[in-house]
Amino acid sequence: MSVIIKVLGLSASPRRGATEHSLAVALEELDKFNRIEYQMITLRKFNTYQCIHCDRCIREEEKYCLVNEDSELAELYEKFYQADGYLLASPVYQMNYTGQLACFFNLLRPAWNILKDDRAYFWDKVGAAIAVGGTRHGGQELTINAIHNFYHNYGITVVGGNFAYNGGTIWSRDNKKKGAAADTEGLKTIKAIADRLALALYSQQGGKEFFKEAYQKISSQVKELA
Numbered sequence: 744m745s746v747i748i749k750v751l752g753l754s755a756s757p758r759r760g761a762t763e764h765s766l767a768v769a770l771e772e773l774d775k776f777n778r779i780e781y782q783m784i785t786l787r788k789f790n791t792y793q794c795i796h797c798d799r800c801i802r803e804e805e806k807y808c809l810v811n812e813d814s815e816l817a818e819l820y821e822k823f824y825q826a827d828g829y830l831l832a833s834p835v836y837q838m839n840y841t842g843q844l845a846c847f848f849n850l851l852r853p854a855w856n857i858l859k860d861d862r863a864y865f866w867d868k869v870g871a872a873i874a875v876g877g878t879r880h881g882g883q884e885l886t887i888n889a890i891h892n893f894y895h896n897y898g899i900t901v902v903g904g905n906f907a908y909n910g911g912t913i914w915s916r917d918n919k920k921k922g923a924a925a926d927t928e929g930l931k932t933i934k935a936i937a938d939r940l941a942l943a944l945y946s947q948q949g950g951k952e953f954f955k956e957a958y959q960k961i962s963s964q965v966k967e968l969a
């Protein structure tokens with residue numbers, strides 16, 4: 744297999760704390776695997792504003808939101824479109840992911856301009872999730888499930904399972920990096936989910952040519968169903 748597999752690691756915390764640390768640990772775990780290249784991006788550095796459903800992106804057939812013409816944000820979405828794998832990490836806010844991540848997801852509405860011509864655009868991509876809560880059972884699993892629902896919405900293959908259950912979970916005790924680093928049990932799940940992502944990406948990407956060939960056979964039915 745000669746392909747390079749690109750993983751986008753995205754932290755959805757508005758600050759430099761436990762989530763960024765946990766995501767960094769997960770991405771370092773990917774160093775074990777040849778052929779995987781990763782990039783860590785933190786949403787706090789971007790102006791992720793709310794989608795106002797103006798549909799300008801749809802009318803103008805653009806791949807990025809046109810409301811705030813922000814080239815850095817467009818670059819971020821281009822990275823999202825180009826990645827093979829995703830590791831999305833969010834703090835738990837009200838037993839869910841953060842507002843920043845909700846905004847990021849909603850600004851993906853222009854992805855429709857890709858999907859209308861290629862319904863399977865995201866189908867050979869793989870996603871995993873990490874949630875970091877201040878309390879021990881503060882909604883980490885629910886937050887991961889909510890991120891999984893986003894993946895399902897785009898047909899991105901979701902990985903979880905085995906030792907990491909549905910994803911990587913950290914109990915930070917509201918103590919930023921220090922708190923995350925002290926959760927040794929949680930860090931095991933962080934490494935486990937990164938490993939699962941790598942293995943899934945290997946099997947998915949190794950079989951990409953087969954995937955495309957198989958998809959050709961069903962693409963007309965897929966378009967009829969939509």
Ligand SMILES: Cc1cc2nc3c(=O)[nH]c(=O)nc-3n(C[C@H](O)[C@H](O)[C@H](O)COP(=O)(O)O)c2cc1C
Nearest residue numbers: 756760761762834835836837838876877878881915
């Ligand atoms: C608005 C808000 C809501 C929160 N809600 C929860 C919650 O429902 N469950 C929980 O365990 N922790 C909750 N927390 C605590 C954070 O999840 C926790 O401190 C986390 O480690 C923050 O990650 P960070 O250090 O990367 O920013 C909340 C924090 C804030 C600011």
